[in-house]
Amino acid sequence: LETDSITPAFKSLPDELCPKWAREMHCEPLFVADKTLRFRDRRLSPDCPLGCQACSMDVGDEIDDVIQEYVRHCVNLQVPETEDVWKPGDLDATYERILREFPQYKPTVLSRDPWLVQLEDFIKPPEAMVMIKETQLEVLSGAAEAGLEKANDAGGVCHSTQAWCNEGCLRRPEMQSVIQRVEDLVNLPWKYAEPIHFIEYEPGQKYGRHSDHIPEEMETMHGPRLFTLLLYLNDIEEDLGGDTCFPNLDVCIQPKLGRAVIWPNVLNDKPWAAENRTWHEANEIYKGFKYASTFWLHLRDYEHAERLNCIYTMEDDIREELEEMEAEKYGDYDDDEEDEEEEEEYGDDEYYDDDGYE
Ligand SMILES: O=C(O)CCC(=O)C(=O)O
Numbered sequence: 461l462e463t464d465s466i467t468p469a470f471k472s473l474p475d476e477l478c479p480k481w482a483r484e485m486h487c488e489p490l491f492v493a494d495k496t497l498r499f500r501d502r503r504l505s506p507d508c509p510l511g512c513q514a515c516s517m518d519v520g521d522e523i524d525d526v527i528q529e530y531v532r533h534c535v536n537l538q539v540p541e542t543e544d545v546w547k548p549g550d551l552d553a554t555y556e557r558i559l560r561e562f563p564q565y566k567p568t569v570l571s572r573d574p575w576l577v578q579l580e581d582f583i584k585p586p587e588a589m590v591m592i593k594e595t596q597l598e599v600l601s602g603a604a605e606a607g608l609e610k611a612n613d614a615g616g617v618c619h620s621t622q623a624w625c626n627e628g629c630l631r632r633p634e635m636q637s638v639i640q641r642v643e644d645l646v647n648l649p650w651k652y653a654e655p656i657h658f659i660e661y662e663p664g665q666k667y668g669r670h671s672d673h674i675p676e677e678m679e680t681m682h683g684p685r686l687f688t689l690l691l692y693l694n695d696i697e698e699d700l701g702g703d704t705c706f707p708n709l710d711v712c713i714q715p716k717l718g719r720a721v722i723w724p725n726v727l728n729d730k731p732w733a734a735e736n737r738t739w740h741e742a743n744e745i746y747k748g749f750k751y752a753s754t755f756w757l758h759l760r761d762y763e764h765a766e767r768l769n770c771i772y773t774m775e776d777d778i779r780e781e782l783e784e785m786e787a788e789k790y791g792d793y794d795d796d797e798e799d800e801e802e803e804e805e806y807g808d809d810e811y812y813d814d815d816g817y818e
């Protein structure tokens with residue numbers, strides 16, 4: 461497989477959207493679709509060349525072609541990076557290993573089937589401070605996302621502010637130490653990780669009941685999130701709320717600086733299928749702020765998928781926008797000259813009819 465063979469699909473994005481993306485999204489996002497042909501959005505690094513150059517290439521303007529290309533290149537690939545890192549049984553082995561090899565974190569088994577393990581002193585106060593600061597910086601810079609008002613696909617209503625550890629954040633030595641510790645804990649290299657997620661809850665905020673397993677991700681190159689490692693970055697007194705509860709397991713956990721909880725989002729026998737018993741919610745915090753961070757590692761190489769821009773991404777509204785553009789282009793011919801030019805260049809249907817796609 462040649463990586464280069466991936467890029468043309470993305471070079472065929474309509475140029476018209478480029479300035480808008482660049483303006484609104486800092487030239488970070490890129491069009492990709494999952495197997496179910498839905499577009500999703502995700503923040504890419506600010507200097508992601510593919511993300512920005514993709515639209516400057518004028519190869520074609522058929523959305524379907526872009527999708528077809530994507531499916532061909534991203535979904536049906538068979539390379540080592542797209543192999544499952546967990547085979548059946550590896551989930552249990554991971555948790556057994558955590559209990560066996562990390563007594564320094566004083567692991568407590570809150571549940572064994574499914575696993576729910578609590579660790580203490582997993583991060584140090586200076587590391588937590590850096591993570592809180594990075595969260596606040598993201599909030600101040602406007603890069604953070606205010607809580608969703610509506611329930612997401614997985615059920616939860618998140619009334620909180622969500623941020624991601626950006627490149628500067630990742631370079632902090634404290635973050636590097638934390639990352640190293642996570643790799644050791646779960647015995648997986650960082651390439652399986654999606655960007656580190658930060659959450660800030662202010663008084664009155666909570667996160668409704670939900671699962672961290674996103675069903676659509678099963679079809680993507682990087683696959684679903686194997687587990688969630690939730691880190692609490694500050695102490696919260698018990699009567700002030702903010703605890704994380706697992707209704708099916710009848711367990712709640714109080715935030716405490718350095719405390720971590722790890723639970724599976726997939727099944728031991730089928731490490732791609734949803735573990736529905738670990739649905740959880742974060743109760744409202746009544747006073748002060750709650751800071752937490754979640755680490756999600758995936759079934760297949762996330763960095764590889766990211767490099768090839770085969771990430772499950774793009775909001776449906778961007779897709780809608782594209783469709784509207786298509787409608788404008790082929791529906792009413794306001795911009796006659798441009799359209800005709802393009803028709804001459806690409807509109808020869810016979811070419812496709814006679815020869816198929818290849
Ligand atoms: O803040 C919490 O306690 C839970 C956060 C959470 O469930 C998530 O980020 O998915």
Ligand SMILES: [Fe+2]
Nearest residue numbers: 670671672740
């Ligand atoms: Fe969650």
